[in-house]
Amino acid sequence: MYKSIDIQKIVEGCGNNKVLKYDLLRLISKQPESQEELNKRRVLSQLVYIISSVWRFNALKTIYVTNKAEQEVFPIIGNFQISEGLREYIEKKYSHFKKCNKIKIVDIGAAGGALTSLYTLKILYEHHLLQKVELHLVDVAEDALIACKKLKFEIPYAVLQQHGFKKNILLESILKKIKESTLYCCDVTALPDMLEESDIVVSGFTHHHLNLPAKEKACKNMLKIAKNGAFIGVADECLDIKQYVQWYNKHSCEINELGEKVPIAMESFIQMYDHLELFGPALSILGFKDKDYLHQPEHYTFWGIKNGK
Numbered sequence: 001m002y003k004s005i006d007i008q009k010i011v012e013g014c015g016n017n018k019v020l021k022y023d024l025l026r027l028i029s030k031q032p033e034s035q036e037e038l039n040k041r042r043v044l045s046q047l048v049y050i051i052s053s054v055w056r057f058n059a060l061k062t063i064y065v066t067n068k069a070e071q072e073v074f075p076i077i078g079n080f081q082i083s084e085g086l087r088e089y090i091e092k093k094y095s096h097f098k099k100c101n102k103i104k105i106v107d108i109g110a111a112g113g114a115l116t117s118l119y120t121l122k123i124l125y126e127h128h129l130l131q132k133v134e135l136h137l138v139d140v141a142e143d144a145l146i147a148c149k150k151l152k153f154e155i156p157y158a159v160l161q162q163h164g165f166k167k168n169i170l171l172e173s174i175l176k177k178i179k180e181s182t183l184y185c186c187d188v189t190a191l192p193d194m195l196e197e198s199d200i201v202v203s204g205f206t207h208h209h210l211n212l213p214a215k216e217k218a219c220k221n222m223l224k225i226a227k228n229g230a231f232i233g234v235a236d237e238c239l240d241i242k243q244y245v246q247w248y249n250k251h252s253c254e255i256n257e258l259g260e261k262v263p264i265a266m267e268s269f270i271q272m273y274d275h276l277e278l279f280g281p282a283l284s285i286l287g288f289k290d291k292d293y294l295h296q297p298e299h300y301t302f303w304g305i306k307n308g309k
Contacts (some may be wrong), residue, residue, distance in 0.1 A: 002194070003142075004186035017273045028052045028264050031248050035241040041210040042268040050187060051294055053209045056265035057111055057141035059256055074298040075115060078235030080163050081206045083119035083289050085303035086200065089231045090127050097199075103132045104198045108188050108218075109206025110137035111144035114178050115155075116204035116235075116249045121174040122165065130173055135181040136195060142185040149183055151175055189217035195225040198236060202233045205299070208267050209273070215270065221277040224305040232283060233303035238291050243298065272300035280305060 009188045027048055031036040090097065097103060098208040103124065114137060124130045139145045147153065157167065165171050184192060188206065201222050207215050222232055241246060244267070272290050276283070288302035 001142075001146075001183040001185055002192055004184075004190045004192055016193050024072055028055075028266055029252075031245060031252075032241065038241050038244055038269070041266060042270065043265065044211055044268075046187075046189070046211050047215045049211055049214070049268070050211055052263065052265040055263045057139075058143040059260060059262045060144070060254075072298075074237075075205055075235075076159055076163075077296070078299050078301050079115050080120045081301040082116065082202055082204065082233035082235055082303055083123050084125045085301075086120060086202075086231055087126075089286065089303070089305070090129070093229075094127060094285055097127070097129055097132070098133060100133045100199075103129060104134045104136070105200040106136045106138060106195050106198045106202070108138045108191075108203040108222070109201075109209075111139035111141045111148050112183075114148050114153075115182075116202045116233075117178060118165075118174060119163070120200065120202055120233075121177055122163075122170070124257065125170055125173060130177065133177055135177050136184060136198075137178075138182045138184045138186060138188065138191065138195075140185065140187055141184055144186055145183050148204075149155055149179060151179060160251070164252070185212075188221060189214050191221045191225055197227050198225050198230060199227060200231045200233075201226045201248055202231075202232075204235045205237060207234065208237045209265060211268055212270070214222070215275070216278045219275075219280075223279065223282050223306055224240050230306050231303065232279075232306060233301075234275070235298050235299060235301040236275065237267070237300060238269075240269060244269075272302060275300075276302060279304075 027044065032041070065269065094197060105120060107114060108118060117135060117137065121130060121133065124133055137148065184195070186192065203222065207218055210218055226232055248264065252264060256262055272288065276285065281302045284307045285302060285304040289296060289300060291297065291300045
């Protein structure tokens with residue numbers, strides 16, 4: 001496994017620094033009292049976001065995807081929307097991919113069961129391209145990332161069945177690709193050079209775990225590792241204060257399958273058009289689904305092509 005930074009040392013160092021540990025716990029556990037206070041969280045130290053994410057997603061263990069799929073439908077919808085955008089892209093470039101020896105896919109923020117990878121790989125399978133796939137999974141939570149590669153996650157089959165997954169060679173082939181994936185335990189703002197020249201770069205519900213400066217670095221890094229003409233797909237949350245308080249109240253008492261308390265992670269929300277601006281003109285947008293308070297209240301999705309500018 002590639003590790004760009006020793007996150008465990010950072011976490012341990014925080015534990016030895018009582019002032020920093022106190023501040024982190026206070027920030028993570030405090031429910032914001034206003035939209036202004038929630039907005040201010042966008043610029044907190046990236047260290048707060050990294051440590052809180054490592055704590056939360058390692059502690060969630062195998063229940064993460066089960067909870068997402070059963071309690072929160074929007075992560076499923078968002079990843080499905082990315083995959084439908086990818087379907088159109090693959091159909092337009094099918095002759096190109098048919099000639100390729102390999103198709104390099106990078107899934108950023110994959111430790112929660114590689115939901116984005118599942119939907120992405122399904123599209124490749126349907127176009128008889130799965131055997132060409134070289135899958136790379138990136139996340140800051142090392143324990144959860146390793147568990148993902150070992151398929152130690154649960155997704156209700158009824159959820160997958162709604163989007164065409166079947167208990168046959170399709171699902172088995174996709175899970176086999178996840179088991180064969182290469183892992184990168186690193187921050188998305190410090191992606192390694194070996195991820196460059198990727199054909200498909202996706203990030204499902206990851207960027208809201210970054211502060212505002214880190215979001216911009218993450219977008220630039222997604223462009224950096226993508227080939228000219230590569231597909232880039234992003235889905236992300238955008239909660240207002242009312243939605244965040246509801247989320248906070250639901251998850252603040254969460255426990256994992258071992259009965260251990262699961263901490264809240266820091267989250268930072270921006271609007272879709274602000275997110276698109278962070279990519280700049282180097283991303284040509286093919287499609288998007290903006291936040292809609294009636295039909296799609298929690299998230300937005302967009303996808304496009306790196307145009308090399």
